[in-house]
Amino acid sequence: MSETREGGCLCGSVRYKVDWPLAALVVCHCTHCQKQAGSAFSLVGVAPRGGLHLTGELSTYEDSGTTGQTVYRQFCPRCGSPVLTDTPAAREQGIIFIKAGTLDSSEGLEPSLHYWCDSAHDWFAIPESVEKLATQ
Ligand SMILES: [Zn+2]
Ligand SMILES: [Zn+2]
Known part of the structure; x- marks a missing residue:
């Protein structure tokens, strides 16, 4: 039986x-994620679209990404939590991005890649063991 998280x-x-x-x-660590999250970075889970089952209504802010692509930033209209990020490329690839800080449990969360490190906050030490990209 396959496992799910909520x-x-x-x-x-x-x-x-x-x-x-x-x-x-x-x-x-991109500046748009910093603004939207109101934080130093955004923790992003990548999931197959078919593996995500969502209830409730999200509002969408149509953002223009750092390289000009459309980025749909989806958040709760009541409390403002950012929940999903979607892009035309993600739709083509059958994936969607989840703001992983909204998971009920942080158990076992271990990011393997940091990107847009060029705009990372200076005080934040990125672990040596992970892959780092200056941009995307
Ligand atoms: Zn970002
Ligand atoms: Zn809410």
């Missing part, structure tokens, strides 16, 4: 179940 926004209006393990877990 998560949701701060107020609980939006809930989801996702197949576990995720395809990948990465940290994005």
Whole structure:
């Protein structure tokens, strides 16, 4: 039997179940993620679209990514938690991005890649053991 994990926004209006393990877990230090998360970086889980089951309504902010691509940033309209990120390329590849800080449990979360390290906060020490990309 396949495992699933659950998560949701701060107020609980939006809930989801996702197949576990995720395809990948990465940290994005891009300035757009910093702004949207109100934090130093964003923790991003990559999941097959078919492995995500979401209930509740998300609002979408249509962002323009650092390289000009459309980025749909989806958040709870009630509490503002960022929950999903989607892009036309992700749709073509059959994947979707989950803001992994919205998972109910942080057990076993270990990002394998950090990207946009050029804009990472100076105080944050990226572990030596992970792959680092200056941009994407
Ligand atoms: Zn909410
Ligand atoms: Zn980012």
